[in-house]
Amino acid sequence: xxxxxxxxxxxxxxxxxxxxxxxxxxxxxxxxxxxxxxxxxxxxxxxxxxxxxxxxxxxxxxxxxxxxxxxxxxxxxxxxxxxxxxxxxxxxxxxxxxxxxxxxxxxxxxxxxxxxxxxxxxxxxxxxxxxxxxxxxxxxxxxxxxxxxxxxxxxxxxxxxxxxxxxxxxxxxxxxxxxxxxxxxxxxxxxxxxxxxxxxxxxxxxxxxxxxxxxxxxxxxxxxxxxxxxxxxxxxxxxxxxxxxxxxxxxxxxxxxxxxxxxxxxxxxxxxxxxxxxxxxxxxxxxxxxxxxxxxxxxxxxxxxxxxxxxxxxxxxxxxxxxxxxxxxxxxxxxxxxxxxxxxxxxxxxxxxxxxxxxxxxxxxxxxxxxxxxxxxxxxxxxxxxxxxxxxxxxxxxxxxxxxxxxxxxxxxxxxxxxxxxxxxxxxxxxxxxxxxxxxxxxxxxxxxxxxxxxxxxxxxxx
Amino acid sequence: xxxxxxxxxxxxxxxxxxxxxxxxxxxxxxxxxxxxxxxxxxxxxxxxxxxxxxxxxxxxxxxxxxxxxxxxxxxxxxxxxxxxxxxxxxxxxxxxxxxxxxxxxxxxxxxxxxxxxxxxxxxxxxxxxxxxxxxxxxxxxxxxxxxxxxxxxxxxxxxxxxxxxxxxxxxxxxxxxxxxxxxxxxxxxxxxxxxxxxxxxxxxx
Ligand code: SF4
Numbered sequence: 001x002x003x004x005x006x007x008x009x010x011x012x013x014x015x016x017x018x019x020x021x022x023x024x025x026x027x028x029x030x031x032x033x034x035x036x037x038x039x040x041x042x043x044x045x046x047x048x049x050x051x052x053x054x055x056x057x058x059x060x061x062x063x064x065x066x067x068x069x070x071x072x073x074x075x076x077x078x079x080x081x082x083x084x085x086x087x088x089x090x091x092x093x094x095x096x097x098x099x100x101x102x103x104x105x106x107x108x109x110x111x112x113x114x115x116x117x118x119x120x121x122x123x124x125x126x127x128x129x130x131x132x133x134x135x136x137x138x139x140x141x142x143x144x145x146x147x148x149x150x151x152x153x154x155x156x157x158x159x160x161x162x163x164x165x166x167x168x169x170x171x172x173x174x175x176x177x178x179x180x181x182x183x184x185x186x187x188x189x190x191x192x193x194x195x196x197x198x199x200x201x202x203x204x205x206x207x208x209x210x211x212x213x214x215x216x217x218x219x220x221x222x223x224x225x226x227x228x229x230x231x232x233x234x235x236x237x238x239x240x241x242x243x244x245x246x247x248x249x250x251x252x253x254x255x256x257x258x259x260x261x262x263x264x265x266x267x268x269x270x271x272x273x274x275x276x277x278x279x280x281x282x283x284x285x286x287x288x289x290x291x292x293x294x295x296x297x298x299x300x301x302x303x304x305x306x307x308x309x310x311x312x313x314x315x316x317x318x319x320x321x322x323x324x325x326x327x328x329x330x331x332x333x334x335x336x337x338x339x340x341x342x343x344x345x346x347x348x349x350x351x352x353x354x355x356x357x358x359x360x361x362x363x364x365x366x367x368x369x370x371x372x373x374x375x376x377x378x379x380x381x382x383x384x385x386x387x388x389x390x391x392x393x394x395x396x397x398x399x400x401x402x403x404x405x406x407x408x409x410x411x412x413x414x415x416x417x418x419x420x421x422x423x424x425x426x427x428x429x430x431x432x433x434x435x436x437x438x439x440x441x442x443x444x445x446x447x448x449x450x451x452x453x454x455x456x457x458x459x460x461x462x463x
Numbered sequence: 464x465x466x467x468x469x470x471x472x473x474x475x476x477x478x479x480x481x482x483x484x485x486x487x488x489x490x491x492x493x494x495x496x497x498x499x500x501x502x503x504x505x506x507x508x509x510x511x512x513x514x515x516x517x518x519x520x521x522x523x524x525x526x527x528x529x530x531x532x533x534x535x536x537x538x539x540x541x542x543x544x545x546x547x548x549x550x551x552x553x554x555x556x557x558x559x560x561x562x563x564x565x566x567x568x569x570x571x572x573x574x575x576x577x578x579x580x581x582x583x584x585x586x587x588x589x590x591x592x593x594x595x596x597x598x599x600x601x602x603x604x605x606x607x608x609x610x611x612x613x614x615x616x617x618x619x620x621x622x623x624x625x626x627x628x629x630x631x632x633x634x635x636x637x638x639x640x641x642x643x644x645x646x647x648x649x650x651x652x653x654x655x656x657x658x659x660x661x662x663x664x665x666x667x668x
Binding site for chain 2 (some may be wrong): 144
């Protein structure tokens with residue numbers, strides 16, 4: 001009867017608070033530099049941290065990604081870094097500092113270190129905490145007040161969200177990745193389809209995906225409006241975790257594995273909403289507007305306000321076309337671009353960099369295009385360098401930079417200018433996300449690399 | 464947190480879908496030392512020209528809606544990031560309640576943590592409210608009142624109570640610490656793998 005989420009929820013109920021509310025145990029709290037001042041206040045206020053061993057921190061949002069950067073290369077970020085580092089020392093929280101194995105985008109570092117385990121509850125003051133659901137964890141973003149609650153008590157007061165199952169069947173076509181699939185889903189169902197829900201991704205296409213592809217899939221759950229996404233842990237997830245630094249070892253790993261294999265939705269489980277998508281029909285996908293739901297096949301045409309029957313959405317489409325400097329009815333392919341950003345918690349893992357490097361190898365970034373590759377973590381960077389991917393990118397004219405969020409949110413000052421058109425492997429094309437007036441097109445790493453060499457949005461399959 | 468009871472005043476219609484948290488408050492303002500001036504930067508890209516002057520057409524710049532305590536919005540308002548500054552920026556503009564067909568989940572939760580009342584009402588009702596000269600939001604009655612029209616809204620009873628009384632969640636939960644420790648000692652036996660690896664936390668490098 002129970003769903004995967006029901007099982008995890010039940011295992012974490014400290015107390016039933018009535019009216020559908022529960023006091024839920026939180027197994028892992030991940031912390032980043034953007035809330036450095038808040039953690040500093042927590043430490044200074046004399047509050048005690050309920051369980052320092054369950055909290056892990058790293059600077060990612062506001063650190064420079066410039067080669068040779070230090071904590072203070074971006075001064076505002078340096079202040080947050082300092083505050084976080086000091087507070088962590090005071091509170092006894094493990095802090096993965098710049099240059100150390102473990103530093104990286106918080107949602108890249110958590111799975112990579114084996115901190116995120118199937119069946120655990122994971123929170124972070126960041127909406128893309130949903131990424132971690134790929135390993136079968138119940139992982140979601142919280143605001144800073146809830147974060148303080150979790151730091152002080154290792155729990156959260158929560159009402160169980162509704163549940164949606166998204167079944168993905170079929171085989172991915174050539175040049176199509178998990179990023180294209182999730183953009184296509186958001187384009188089809190809309191950016192508020194998942195509101196008030198947790199989403200379980202199921203189906204043969206999800207089982208066929210490697211763990212890193214599932215991380216990309218789950219990463220955009222919040223862009224579907226959902227609080228989180230989750231995939232039932234299988235042998236791939238278990239194999240992924242074996243030997244990771246904070247994953248259990250030896251007999252305890254086997255004991256854990258036996259439990260993890262019991263975490264799936266029962267055959268007769270009932271969901272509040274069910275949707276099915278045939279991924280065989282998905283083409284390489286790119287966004288044209290200022291919401292992730294503005295996603296179309298790369299060989300499609302830019303829609304106009306008449307594409308929606310909803311008045312508020314029609315106004316949004318018109319405003320988006322204006323902001324993006326695009327004309328309805330024209331093909332999206334062929335749109336000239338200025339910059340490319342390959343990175344972010346969506347697409348900065350080793351498999352992403354390999355996919356981009358496969359396109360970059362032996363080619364050159366188009367003149368007038370500036371293209372960055374920002375690995376997701378120190379570990380990813382080192383792995384890529386060991387394979388020579390850095391050289392592939394450098395030879396092709398890409399910049400090879402230091403790990404962090406960088407241009408995904410531009411909280412470290414790495415903004416593109418007004419009117420600058422960027423193809424980005426990140427997850428948000430919001431107005432001003434990459435800098436005031438900057439125009440963002442979301443795409444997969446291979447599509448972004450293809451755009452870099454073509455100097456325009458282009459179908460990666462045509463290269 | 465201050466309790467919330469009723470709010471009466473103008474309701475500014477900002478009827479666009481998917482107004483996201485980056486539009487509500489840009490991330491660089493959250494890294495600035497002074498977090499009490501966020502209101503000045505709320506809705507920056509909609510509100511100001513590139514040279515910093517006000518856009519005359521933006522609803523909250525219009526003399527009749529400047530300082531309005533109620534905001535009417537399109538679907539999926541506050542989608543995007545978990546930044547609580549999105550809530551405080553709106554509050555610092557003087558807005559006490561936002562009425563929309565739907566909200567981003569994290570934003571919706573953050574509203575309650577800070578005493579901003581988010582109300583879900585259907586789009587056609589919001590269109591009607593936009594035509595009213597004055598609105599009253601009454602949390603105790605669970606209704607939005609426009610002249611003679613009374614529009615009831617749904618709200619979780621716990622959240623309503625917490626807002627009405629200005630309750631502090633952390634204080635309440637700290638009283639449950641014994642139950643939490645009890646849960647944990649059982650969990651250490653049931654799921655040791657959750658606990659053992661991180662017990663090395665301080666010693667690994
Ligand atoms: S990479 Fe972007 S989306 Fe991911 S945590 Fe950093 S800022 Fe947020």
